[in-house]
Amino acid sequence: MADGSGAKIMPPDLPWTAGLGAASPDIPNLNIHVDDDGNVSYGTAPAAQPQKSRPSHFEDNLAEGAGNLAGLANELIEGIEADDSSRTGWIANYNAGMELLATRLENESSSAAMGGGKSISRVRHPLLLWAVVKGQSMARAELLPAAGPVKVQVVGRSDPAKDDLAETLEDDLNAYLTSGAPEYYPDMDRGLFYLFYGGTLFKKIYRCPWRARPVSECVYVPDLIVSQEATDLDTAIRVTHRILMTPPEMAKFIDAGTYLDVSSGEPSPQPSSTEQKQATLSGIAAVTVRPKDKPYTVYECYTDLDLSEYGIRQPKRGVLPYRITIEKDARAVLEIRRNWKEGDRNYRRRKRFVKYGLIPGFGFLDYGFLHLLGNHTKALTALWRLVIDAGMFSNFPGGLRLKGTRTETNEFSPGPGEFLSVDGGGATDIRQCIMALPYKEPSPVMLQMIQQLAGDGQQLAGTADIEVGEGRTNVPVGTVMAMIEQQTQVMAACHKRMHASQQEEFLVLKELFQEEPEAITRGQRNPVRVWTASEELDDLDLVPASDPNIPAQVHRIQQNAALMQMAQAAPALFDLPAVAKRLLNGIGISDADSLLAKPGQQNPSMGAPGQAAPGGAPTPDPQAMLAEKQMDSHDKAIALGAKQQSQTQQLNFEGQKLATETQQEILDRQSKENIARGNNQVKLAEIAADERKHASELEQRQLESAPAAPEPME
Secondary structure (H helix, E strand, O other): OEOOOOOEOOOOOOHHHOOOOOEOOOOOOEEEEEOOOOOEEEEEOOOOOOOOOOOOHHHOOOOOOOOOHHHHHHHHHHHHHHHHHOOHHHHHHHHHHHHHHOOOOOOOOOHHHOOOOOOOOOOOOOHHHHHHHHHHHHHHHHHOOOOOOEEEEEOOOOOHHHHHHHHHHHHHHHHHHHHHOOOHHHHHHHHHHHHHHHOEEEEEEEEEOOOOEEEEEEEOHHHEEOOOOOOOOOOOOEEEEEEEEOHHHHHHHHHOOOOOOOOOOOOOOOOOHHHHHHHHHHOOOOOOOOHHHOOEEEEEEEEEEOHHHHOOOOOOOOOEEEEEEEEOOOOEEEEEEEOOOOOOOOOOOOOOEEEEEOEOOOOOOOEOHHHHHHHHHHHHHHHHHHHHHHHHHHHOOOEEEOOOOEOOOOOOOOOOOOOOOOEOOOOOOHHHOEEEOOOOOOOHHHHHHHHHHHHHHHHHHOOOOOOOOOOOOOOOHHHHHHHHHHHOHHHHHHHHHHHHHHHHHHHHHHHHHHHOHHHHOOOOOOOOOOOOOHHHHOOEEEEEOOOOOOOOHHHHHHHHHHHHHHHHHOHHHOOHHHHHHHHHHHOOOOOHHHHOOOOOOOOOOOOOEOOEOOOOOEEOOHHHHHHHHHHHHHHHHHHHHHHHHHHHHHHHHHHHHHHHHHHHHHHHHHHHHHHHHHHHHHHHHHHHHHHHHHHHHHHHHHHHHOOOOOOOOO
């Protein structure tokens, strides 16, 4: 606008005219423009279209414009199916064991449907479920503490600046995993159930494109396909993540340029045997009923390949690590990404999966409580059913009736005080028509066997109850610790393995944060520090917050109790406030600082030194108490020294006495041996004389009995 003099008149400074030439903040897509003559024009601009985020050259999808992708897809699917078939037996046991969890409500069978020796009862013994739930609860308390699961340590030489940096990073990471990544705790808690059941759990650590931050999610055994012949994830030929992706999710990946737009038609997913078993036990359908909701089956395969054989250029000849995503039903390659760090001339495979194992076994997959307690649970289930059936039949026995015997309804169900008439078919004695079978009550031997099997299973699982409660207060702390360690050896070893896996998981998560440090505090409203440089994380190491050498809370409490006893016995050697703080933290009291008196602060419930507290006696002077304790300690030390000296003298006297007695015994024994030796010589001489005398007499008799010699002839 302009006035008569030709001067431009600017519009008034009103809120709706603020920021001319830009979109109005109050009206979406409204643009206001003032030309050189002062004329104001406005209009609605078309909505801005979301721009596809183009990755860097290193992160490009190598499948775009590639040649022989069909051959690559067929070869990979063939290898993945071979890996899946190598673990068929393990998966079969995994699926069969779900029945032993006793999570489905069972109805008893009718007597008419019992045939073939089947029992009426369908109850299952909860030994396996009890061990899995208890193990899950114990592991959750150790691996997922309320304050956060991460503890940051300084690698190498430490200084105050590094210590402060480590403490800040520890607080930020724990805040990230507890509130910034709200899916971490519930996902890990659920994964621990699968870990204790089947023995193996995998964690996938990657940067989620939709949440725009690093995440760590559980991947269960049926969905991570690795050959049973593999030793570990780092050296496996292929590591394949099987993903069920809904059509909207697939469309989002295609629109963002992550996947190629490969028209595969309507998906036709085939649920795995594990999914079918889980659906049966949960009472849901294994396949989506609505056709438009059927998911795609996507294979995300991490393997080493020479892509030059398929017309794709490589930085060097030979096999290199890649991540290749395939849609199974269409056998189409959706993406090919490099799987090494940018700038790494050694082309080492990046770690994306971490294995949590319970008890290592013969193959790649570990053993869980399913394998340890499966047979025990089956045996206990059979015994339970026999006992229940025996009790049922002993109280409500069945029987036999003579052919032709019947009632009006062909059933015998008399009420109290009621007598039914029975047509005996000519028999005069009713006992000749009906006979109850002699069912026995449950055997005491069978009940004892049930208790024995259940106890053996609990000990094998390391979940036996420990007698440390009321009635055993006189047991020394060391004895209690030995009892706890002896009865929890299995669980302690499992916790140590899980600590090692969790530390490996945190190290992979640290690598992702080094590539994107600002993601640590991106979701926090008032972060103490904004992380921007990856070099700040180089000298810091992420480890689990709990101590792997203390597998359970009960160990920690007993250690703190022993520490408190030592501090009370020798207060001059310990920092009592620090000991009390550790004890309070060990029993789960997080606000220990607010409960302990500050240095130089007087407890308000106590008076000043030498003065009476409100309504009480005078408060003793701390210095006087300390001097008295030191004097007592000195007196005790003198008494202890005198006692030790007396004990030493007593030991020396007893040693000399023992040496004298020993020497006298040796002399007596030698004297007795000499006397015995002399007696033996005398006896030998007497025997020799007797033998000589006997020989002389024999010779004399021979001479006397010899015939006389003839006289000579003249």
